[in-house]
Amino acid sequence: MQTTARVQPARSSLLRDPKFRGLVFQILAVFTVVGIGWYLFQNTQSNLAQRGITSGFGFLNNTAGFGILQSLIDYTETDTYGRVFVIGLLNTLLVSGLGIFFATLIGFVIGIARLSPNWLLSRLATVYIEIFRNIPPLLQIFFWYFAVLRAMPAPRASYEFFDAIYLNIRGLYLPSPIPADGFNVFAIALLAACVAIVLVARWARKRREATGQLFPTPAVAIGLLVALPGLAALVAGNPVTWSVPELRGFNFVGGLVVIPELVALTLALTLYTAAFIAENVRSGIQAVSHGQTEAARSLGLRPRHILRLVIIPQALRVIIPPLTSQYLNLAKNSSLAAAIGYPDLVSLFAGTVLNQTGQAIETIAITMSVYLAISLSISLLMNWYNKRIALVER
Amino acid sequence: MKSVKTTLTSMVAVATLGLSVQAVAGPTLDAVVKKGFVQCGISDGLPGFSYADDKGQFRGIDVDVCRGVAAALFGDATKVRFSPLTAKERFTALQSGEVDMLSRNTTWTSSRDSGMGLNFAGVNYYDGQGFLVSTKLGVKSAKELDGAAVCIQAGTTTELNLTDYFRANGMKYTPITYDKSDETVKALEAGRCDVLTSDQSQLYAQRIKLANPNDYVVLPEVISKEPLGPVVRQGDDEWFNIVRWTLFAMVNAEELGVTSANVEDMAKNSQNPDVRRMLGAEGEYGKDLRLPKDWAVQIVKQVGNYGEMFERNVGKNSELKIERGLNALWNQGGLQYAPPIR
Numbered sequence: 126m127q128t129t130a131r132v133q134p135a136r137s138s139l140l141r142d143p144k145f146r147g148l149v150f151q152i153l154a155v156f157t158v159v160g161i162g163w164y165l166f167q168n169t170q171s172n173l174a175q176r177g178i179t180s181g182f183g184f185l186n187n188t189a190g191f192g193i194l195q196s197l198i199d200y201t202e203t204d205t206y207g208r209v210f211v212i213g214l215l216n217t218l219l220v221s222g223l224g225i226f227f228a229t230l231i232g233f234v235i236g237i238a239r240l241s242p243n244w245l246l247s248r249l250a251t252v253y254i255e256i257f258r259n260i261p262p263l264l265q266i267f268f269w270y271f272a273v274l275r276a277m278p279a280p281r282a283s284y285e286f287f288d289a290i291y292l293n294i295r296g297l298y299l300p301s302p303i304p305a306d307g308f309n310v311f312a313i314a315l316l317a318a319c320v321a322i323v324l325v326a327r328w329a330r331k332r333r334e335a336t337g338q339l340f341p342t343p344a345v346a347i348g349l350l351v352a353l354p355g356l357a358a359l360v361a362g363n364p365v366t367w368s369v370p371e372l373r374g375f376n377f378v379g380g381l382v383v384i385p386e387l388v389a390l391t392l393a394l395t396l397y398t399a400a401f402i403a404e405n406v407r408s409g410i411q412a413v414s415h416g417q418t419e420a421a422r423s424l425g426l427r428p429r430h431i432l433r434l435v436i437i438p439q440a441l442r443v444i445i446p447p448l449t450s451q452y453l454n455l456a457k458n459s460s461l462a463a464a465i466g467y468p469d470l471v472s473l474f475a476g477t478v479l480n481q482t483g484q485a486i487e488t489i490a491i492t493m494s495v496y497l498a499i500s501l502s503i504s505l506l507m508n509w510y511n512k513r514i515a516l517v518e519r
Numbered sequence: 520m521k522s523v524k525t526t527l528t529s530m531v532a533v534a535t536l537g538l539s540v541q542a543v544a545g546p547t548l549d550a551v552v553k554k555g556f557v558q559c560g561i562s563d564g565l566p567g568f569s570y571a572d573d574k575g576q577f578r579g580i581d582v583d584v585c586r587g588v589a590a591a592l593f594g595d596a597t598k599v600r601f602s603p604l605t606a607k608e609r610f611t612a613l614q615s616g617e618v619d620m621l622s623r624n625t626t627w628t629s630s631r632d633s634g635m636g637l638n639f640a641g642v643n644y645y646d647g648q649g650f651l652v653s654t655k656l657g658v659k660s661a662k663e664l665d666g667a668a669v670c671i672q673a674g675t676t677t678e679l680n681l682t683d684y685f686r687a688n689g690m691k692y693t694p695i696t697y698d699k700s701d702e703t704v705k706a707l708e709a710g711r712c713d714v715l716t717s718d719q720s721q722l723y724a725q726r727i728k729l730a731n732p733n734d735y736v737v738l739p740e741v742i743s744k745e746p747l748g749p750v751v752r753q754g755d756d757e758w759f760n761i762v763r764w765t766l767f768a769m770v771n772a773e774e775l776g777v778t779s780a781n782v783e784d785m786a787k788n789s790q791n792p793d794v795r796r797m798l799g800a801e802g803e804y805g806k807d808l809r810l811p812k813d814w815a816v817q818i819v820k821q822v823g824n825y826g827e828m829f830e831r832n833v834g835k836n837s838e839l840k841i842e843r844g845l846n847a848l849w850n851q852g853g854l855q856y857a858p859p860i861r
Contacts, residue, residue, distance in 0.1 A: 173636070175754065176614070176636040176752065176753055176754055177633070177636045177753045177754060178614065178634070178635055178636035179634040179635070190679045190682055190683070191678040191679055191681075191682055191694070192678075192681070192682055192692065192693075192694035193694065194693065194694055194695060194696065202682040202686060275709045275711070279710045280710075294709060294710050294711055295668060295711065373666065374665065374666040374667075375656070375664075375666050375667045375668065375713045376666055376667070376668060376693065376713075378666070385711075463698065464698075465697075466673070466695060466696050466697045466698075466702070468696070472673070472696075472698075476607050476673055476674060476698070477607075477673050477674050477678070477696070479607070479611075479674070480606065480607045480610065480673070480674030480675075481674060481678075481679070482634075483610050483614075483630075483631070483634060483635035483636075483637075485610075485611045485614070
C-alpha cells in the first residue's frame, strides 16, 4: 500500500510527464502556426475586398488577348490566362531541361579534363571553371544576348548553310519535319530498334558478368538504329517531308526557329552551371582512393576502362548530392529569363499576366508553388537515383 | 486595430511581392503630411513624360503633375520623392502603398479603374497607339505590316491593342516583349524587330533617343484611345480629390489666362470672379479640399498652367515638338476641359 501511495503523486502530475508535455507543446505549436496563417489569409481577403481589388482564381478562365513569342503548344490570342500559364511553364521546363542536359555533359567532360595528366588540357579546364563560375549568371545572359547574338546580321543578310539553315539576329531557322505517308511505319521501326538495343544491352551485360566475355554493344546499337528505320523507309516510303524556311516579306516563314532569347539563356545557364558541376565531378573523382586506380591498373585495365568501370561508379556516390543542388540552381536561375524577354513562367505569368489582371497575390502564389514543385520533383528524382547507386554493403 | 490590420496586410503584400513599403497607416493625406513629401511613381525614362535631365533632375509632364500636388499641399513643388517604375511594377507599387500616387503615362481602362482597387484622377495627356519603323523597310502604312516582328513593352494595354489590330486586319506578327521601353528601342535599332509599337507620344520620345532619328518614321495610323493620367488607390476620396483638382487647376489656369509669370499679380488684382475664386481671393475652396487657401497660386507659380507644362516638356519648347492636337483646350478644338472651381 505504502509503495503505491509514494508513486502516485509523481504519476498524477501530468506536467512532469515528458511525453505528455511534448504532446501539449506540439499541439500548441501547430495551432499557433495554423492560427497565424489563417489570420493573415482572412486579413488579406478582407483588405483586398475593402480596397476593391478583385481576388480569387477566376481570372485563369479569362481571355488573355496578347501574343507570345514562343509556345510549345498551340496558342492564339483568344486563349485563356490558364493556357498562358501552361505555355510559360513549358517554356521554363524547356530551358531548364536543355540547361541540365548540356550542363551535365559539359560539366563531366571539363571535370575529368581538369584531372587530366595533359598539362594544357587541365589548365584550360581550370581557366574555364574559374571564369564561368565567378561571373554572375545575369551578366553572362546579357553577354550572350546583347554582345554575341545582337551582332548577328539582319534577316536579309543571314548566314546560310546548305540552302536550308539560316542564322540571323531573329534566331536560327532550321527545316522542320512534317510527317508523311511512311511516318507511322518509320516510328514503329524506330521504337522497335530502341527496344532491341535495350534487350541486347541487358543480355550483353548478363553474359559479361557470367563469363567475362565482352560484346560490342555500341556498334550493334548504331547498326540497329540505322538498319531498322532505314528498311522501314524503303518499304513504306518517305517518312517525313521537310518544311524549309524561306524569306518572305519581313521574316523567314516555315521551318523551325530557335529564338535568340532561348539560345542566350541556355548558353549562359549551361556554361555557368557546368563550371560548378565540373568541380563536383573533380572532387568526386578525387574522393575515390588512389589505391582503387592502382588496383585496377595492376589488373591490367586500360585507362578508359579504369575511369568508366572503377572510378566513375564510386565517384558518382559523392557527386550526386551536390549535383542535385546544381540542377535546382539551374532551374531556379532560369527565371532570369525575364531580363531578356524570354517568355518563361516568371516573365509571362508573374509578369505580363500579373500586370494585365492586377492580381499579384494569386499569380505570385501560383508561380512560387510551381517552382517549389519543379524543385521538389528534381530532388525526388535525384534522391531516388542516389539511393539506387549508393554503396550496397555485402 | 484597423491600423494594425492595414499594416499587417501591407506586410503580407510585401512578403508576397518582395516590395519595400513606406508606411501607409490610414488615409494617404495624413501620412503624406506627416512624412512631409509626396512619394510619386513615375516612368523609368521617357523624354517629355518623366526622365532625368543632365543635372539629374526629373522632368516631364508626369513629373510635373506630382510636383503640382506637392505645391498645392506644401506650397513647395520640390517636396516630392520619385520612384521610377517599370510598366510591370507600377500597379503593385501603388496597391501596396509603396507610392502615394502614380503619374506614369498609364492608360485609363475600365478593368484598371474597377478591378485593381485604383482610381484614375483625370487625364493629363490624350494619346493613341502608333507604330515606329525604319525608313529602310519602305512601309507607308500599318496595314503593310503582315508577318512583321513587333517590339512591345510587357504588361501594357499596347500589347492588347496590337493583338486586336492585327487580328481585325487578318495579319500575323511575332511579339518581342521587354520589361523596359529602353530595351524595346535598342531591339528595334539592332534589328531584332521590324517595328516598335507604343503610344504615339512615346514613339516621338523614343525616336529622338535613336542614333539616327531620321532613319525612322512614325506611321500615320493611330489604332487606339489612350487617355493617360495620374492614378491613386481606391477608397481614399480625400487624396483622390487633391490629385484630381491639382490637374483641373492647371487646366483652368490656362483657360483663364493665368500663367506662372502673372499669377501673383492676378491673385491680388484680378477682377474676374473665376480667377479670384481659383486663386483664393474669394471663398474657401481650398479648405474643402483640405488644402491651403493659396493652393492654386502655388501650383501655377511653381509648375505652371497646363499649356506651359505641355509646351515646356513635350510641345514646341521641347525636343519632341508634339502638336497640342487632342490636348488643346476644349475651346480651341481639343479635349482638355476642367470643371469650374466654385
